[in-house]
Amino acid sequence: MEAPRAMNYSGSAPVPEYDFSRLWMPFTYHRDMVESPPIVIEKGSGIYIYDTEGRGYIDAIGSWWVSIFGHCNPVIDAAIRDQLDKIEHVMMAGFVSKPALLLSHRLGDILPDKSMRIFYSDDGSTSVEVALKIALQYHALRGRNRSEFVALDGGYHGDTLGAMSVGSIPQYHTIFHDTFKKQNFADSPYCYRCPAGCNSSTCNAECMDSLKKIFEEKNEKIAGCIFEPMVQGASGMRVYPDKVLRRIFDLCSEYNIITIADEVAMGLGRTGKMFACDHAGRIPDIMCLAKGLTGGYLPLSATVVKDFIFHEFSGDYRSGKIFNHGHTFTGNPLAAAAACASLELITSYNIPASMQGTINHFALKMKEFLDYDLVGDVRTLGMVGAIELVKNRNTKEKLPPDSRIAYKTCMKALNYGLLIRPLGDVIYFMPPYIITDEQMDNMLYLTHKALKETIDAERSSL
Incomplete structure (x- = not known):
């Protein structure tokens, strides 16, 4: 032919x-x-x-x-061109492409906890959806009925329905909160217009008193707390002090709440640290990465979890311990090749x-x-x-x-x-x-x- x-x-x-x-x-x-x-x-x-x-x-x-x-960028260009001559897509069920496997190690090498597991999806929104589902199922597997989340006012975590339920920017979310689902929201750490009336240079993170109140009232119902560490992006790049981030982690630890750090926009060097949570010296239980992961070339995201969470999903077919989630383009080899090159640049440039x-x-x-x-x-x-x-x-x-x-x-x-x-x-x-x-x-x-x-x-x- x-x-x-x-x-x-x-x-x-x-x-x-x-x-x-x-x-x-x-x-x-x-x-x-x-x-x-x-x-x-x-x-x-x-x-x-x-x-x-x-x-x-x-x-x-x-x-x-x-x-x-x-x-x-010539390095990322070359990586994608090289992969194009090999294979363009591999379903990630029983198979994995070489770039997707290599990426798990390159990303793993820079994670704050080297034992964290990496689950691929397509973009920031889906990485958050994955995180929310993992947190819900984690509790279900442990026999707990925890079905609600806590987030921060002014937060943005994506445009899919689950992600919007934990977002709180009126022009993006109100109509969907009214017609679909709205979670629990603590005050925004919006220092310029502090909801607690404090000054960021002298405060003790009083804005997070609202988070403590929610935990006190709903502790046994909360599956996780999701937040954008250090900067709330879509609400106007609201930069907040690391003491606020530390208090979020401390409160979650005190009330035994899973922490979900949405590092989609701020991870991989953007805030001057490899991960924004590094400013507080803390490691989240679940972390969402995307955007710069492939250097902007192709859609790919990663939801990274601590081993204690992954352990609950580890079983045989009789146990029911399986995370039934996946996307057609999960771990796509072209996107993974771009991500490997992007991480190579992060390392070689000492970002x-x-x-x-x-x-x-x-x-x-x-x-x-x-x-x-x-x-x-x-x-x-x-x-x-x-x-x-x-x-x-x-x-x-x-x-x-x-x-x-x-x-x-x-x-x-x-x-x-x-x-x-x-x-x-x-x-x-x-x-x-x-x-x-x-x-x-x-x-x-x-x-x-x-x-x-x-x-x-x-x-x-x-």
Whole structure:
């Protein structure tokens, strides 16, 4: 049989390629898409992405927090190309691909507990779903009826139904809490607007008194406590002190609650430690990893559990001790090859220790945004940065909802070749680890330019 001819999808594009009428974009108001159609990206290199007209943009958010080594990294490129010549998919039931097996050891070598077991799935949401199911079944196997979870207000753990039940950002979750399921929520460790009315420099993590209260009232019903260590990402990069994280762990230990650390966004060096929980010197019972795991190339996640949890699932077919969960693309060899290469880069670049100079430079330069009277708070941790905009810095009064200063700033920044994104009234940065000080200075200079011009244009309407 004659082999089919390869189709050419590159080169000059037909007109329908730029017709967006069939696309439903995530996290996008339709009217915004109509008024500002998506920019079609053709290629990338390092910290830059390029559209079909050849315009370059600094990718200051790592394409949704995943491209930790930039775009088209030659090491990861080569790993995927090499695997393409071998096999593209292997079902992970009775079989395992060589890259998936190798990844379990490379990831295991950097885990805080070398005896932890690794369960693969597809993305951050599914890694959380896996964690929740493991915690529920763990208790069931031990004869306990524990069916509820505790999470933190302002938390985000993914968009699947189980993950949304432990998330608490109104615009994302309210409708699903009302119609599906809502778990128990302690206060957010939101230092700029502390729910306990404390100052982060002198507090004793009083915001977690609310967590203690839930444990006191519902201890025997709680299957686990899930949290984003050190930074609540989607609610506006809310950075909180390590003493708060330590108190979360201490309370969970006191009440014998399984800890589930959602390290999907902040793990693998992002906060200046290999894992965000390292800031507290604690090891969670279950940890969720994704995003930067493959360097942003292919979807892959890992739910990592301590051995005492895995032990409860260890039995023969008569015991009923089995975790009946799996995804079609679990442990996909192409994604696993990319992840092996990404972890190789983390090791060879000595991440995160080698980034400390860049991290210090970033923190210092970010403070300059406090010169704007509409900037209420500037927060950084590792390679995470955020600027929270307010109407009145002294009272912390929020901007009018219709002002959309952060959104307009980000749209204006595109005109200057900079990709940044808003989270409500927050402008944030999650740049690739490979960014240089000079590139970072340019990233922040362009942000200053876009922010100043936006504030000047909108001030009269505030």
